[in-house]
Amino acid sequence: xxxxxxxxxxxxxxxxxxxxxxxxxxxxxxxxxxxxxxxxxxxxxxxxxxxxxxxxxxxxxxxxxxxxxxxxxxxxxxxxxxxxxxxxxxxxxxxxxxxxxxxxxxxxxxxxxxxxxxxxxxxxxxxxxxxxxxxxxxxxxxxxxxxxxxxxxxxxxxxxxxxxxxxxxxxxxxxxxxxxxxxxxxxxxxxxxxxxxxxxxxxxxxxxxxxxxxxxxxxxxxxxxxxxxxxxxxxxxxxxxxxxxxxxxxxxxxxxxxxxxxxxxxxxxxxxxxxxxxxxxxxxxxxxxxxxxxxxxxxxxxxxxxxxxxxxxxxxxxxxxxxxxxxxxxxxxxxxxxxxxxxxxxxxxxxxxxxxxxxxxxxxxxxxxxxxxxxxxxxxxxxxxxxxx
Numbered sequence: 001x002x003x004x005x006x007x008x009x010x011x012x013x014x015x016x017x018x019x020x021x022x023x024x025x026x027x028x029x030x031x032x033x034x035x036x037x038x039x040x041x042x043x044x045x046x047x048x049x050x051x052x053x054x055x056x057x058x059x060x061x062x063x064x065x066x067x068x069x070x071x072x073x074x075x076x077x078x079x080x081x082x083x084x085x086x087x088x089x090x091x092x093x094x095x096x097x098x099x100x101x102x103x104x105x106x107x108x109x110x111x112x113x114x115x116x117x118x119x120x121x122x123x124x125x126x127x128x129x130x131x132x133x134x135x136x137x138x139x140x141x142x143x144x145x146x147x148x149x150x151x152x153x154x155x156x157x158x159x160x161x162x163x164x165x166x167x168x169x170x171x172x173x174x175x176x177x178x179x180x181x182x183x184x185x186x187x188x189x190x191x192x193x194x195x196x197x198x199x200x201x202x203x204x205x206x207x208x209x210x211x212x213x214x215x216x217x218x219x220x221x222x223x224x225x226x227x228x229x230x231x232x233x234x235x236x237x238x239x240x241x242x243x244x245x246x247x248x249x250x251x252x253x254x255x256x257x258x259x260x261x262x263x264x265x266x267x268x269x270x271x272x273x274x275x276x277x278x279x280x281x282x283x284x285x286x287x288x289x290x291x292x293x294x295x296x297x298x299x300x301x302x303x304x305x306x307x308x309x310x311x312x313x314x315x316x317x318x319x320x321x322x323x324x325x326x327x328x329x330x331x332x333x334x335x336x337x338x339x340x341x342x343x344x345x346x347x348x349x350x351x352x353x354x355x356x357x358x359x360x361x362x363x364x365x366x367x368x369x370x371x372x373x374x375x376x377x378x379x380x381x382x383x384x385x386x387x388x389x
Contacts, residue, residue, distance in 0.1 A: 006226030010236025013225065014209070021212065023296065028205040032248050035197045036256055050078040051130045052097035053138075054088035057081070063108035063145070067119070070141045071101065076133055092122070098130045099123030101138060111146065179265070179349050190260055191347055192316045192340055194252045199336060200307045202245050202279070203286045204300060209237070210290030211299035219381060230378050238283040249275045253347075266346035270353060274342050277360070281335040281367040284374035291377045316340045335370075338362035 018024045053071070057064045072079040080097055082088040088100035102120040110117040121138050123131040213219050226232035253271065257264055264271075293299035311317060313331045320328065320337070331337045338359035345351035345359075353360065 003226065003229065003232045006229070006232045007236040007239065009225040010222065010233055011240050013222070014237050014240040017209065017212075021209075023300065024205055024208055024212070027201060027208060027300075028244065031204075032198060032201045032245075033251075035201070036194060036248075036252060037259075039193060039197065049076055051076055051134060052078045052080055053134060054080045054082045054091050054097045054100035056083070056085050056088050056100060056102045058105040059103045059107040061108035063111060064103045067103065067141065067145055070145060071138060074137050074141070076130075076137060089122075092124055095124075098127065099134055179263075187262065189317075191257075191262055192344060194256055195249075195340070195343060196307075196311055196316075196336070198245055198248050198252065199278075199282060200303075200310070202241060202282050203289070203306075204303045206238075206241050206283060206286035207290030207293070207299050207303050208296055210287050211293035212296045214291065214294045215296050219378075223378075223382065228382065230375055230382060234284070234287060234374060234378065238287065241283055241286075242279050245279055246276070249279070264347055265350035266348075267352070270346050270351075271343070273353075274339065274346060274356075274360075277363050277367065278335060278339040278343075281339075281363055281370060284367075284370040285335065288370060288374040288377050291374075291381065310334060310336055313337075314340055316344075332362075333366070335363055335366050338366070 018028060055068055055071070057068060068079060068081075071077055080091070082091065082100070085100070085102055088097075088102070091097045092100055099122050102122075104118040104120070107117040107119060119142060121135065123134050125131045213222055222237070223230065223233040226236065253264065253268070256262075289303070290299055293302075313323065313327050314320075314334060314336045315323065315331060320331065320341075323331065342351070342356040342359040342363075345356050
């Protein structure tokens with residue numbers, strides 16, 4: 001009973017401390033909601049639209065006009081007709097268009113005689129998203145138009161429509177993306193990015209709180225509420241952050257996913273267990289890290305700097321197996337790495353516990369590791385530091 005009362009006292013004390021500390025208030029109550037919508041809004045449309053493409057038509061035939069018409073009908077392309085390649089290149093170099101499409105003179109004649117015709121697509125790969133989409137879309141149009149021309153040729157030879165189609169397209173690709181149905185970068189990035197925002201604000205806030213305790217020499221005040229028992233003191237402070245960020249996670253999976261039109265294929269119960277395990281691992285990790293700082297400002301600066309490196313090495317933006325071995329080792333010590341693998345599998349691909357048993361065991365081992373390190377660190381501080389009276 002005394003331990004429970006001590007945990008509740010530390011919980012209420014943390015709530016009071018956050019209300020009095022403007023830095024913690026901003027980090028924990030304002031920053032998460034602001035970032036969740038600000039970063040999400042960047043990819044709210046997810047797909048590129050009306051990307052300008054300069055077109056130079058030196059053929060001036062019905063086939064070239066058909067190509068231009070079909071390309072212009074694409075939602076993502078806004079065609080600009082230019083008289084010469086030099087002008088089209090100038091527009092691309094000046095950033096007025098993303099690339100240019102050049103139709104060589106004699107294209108229709110060569111295609112109708114089943115010779116190789118030339119059409120050149122040049123794109124500015126400095127922006128890889130629109131350039132990649134342009135290449136895929138224009139290539140698809142060119143293949144479709146070419147197949148139509150070949151089909152007409154075989155029909156002129158007296159073949160039936162079905163036979164002509166089979167001859168023009170002997171292999172028909174039936175392409176259906178299984179998960180990211182729009183095949184857009186935004187739909188791929190946003191689910192993981194939203195969870196990463198929650199992780200970093202939790203690490204920032206809790207590590208700041210612990211470093212502030214050391215800076216103000218109030219560790220004794222903190223643990224005196226649990227009769228200087230380390231574990232209840234840790235649980236009391238961590239419990240506040242668990243409830244706060246569990247609420248944020250629920251907010252993300254309901255409001256943010258709805259606002260940004262993200263699909264949620266997995267079982268909500270499975271997701272709840274994964275997120276609970278993730279938060280329980282992050283909390284002792286954040287307290288352990290924060291215990292090494294005696295300056296709240298320095299802790300904030302270093303933890304804020306860690307956001308981007310963590311995102312890069314967890315295998316979300318780049319395949320984990322393609323990372324250098326020593327980076328893989330470091331990444332494996334972060335709860336973000338197994339969580340992101342399991343979270344994307346469940347939320348975006350409809351995975352189950354059995355599909356992610358290895359990553360769940362990985363997270364459990366990290367929970368044990370950081371819980372031990374956190375307890376051991378505060379036990380050492382209690383034994384040797386003058387911050388405990």
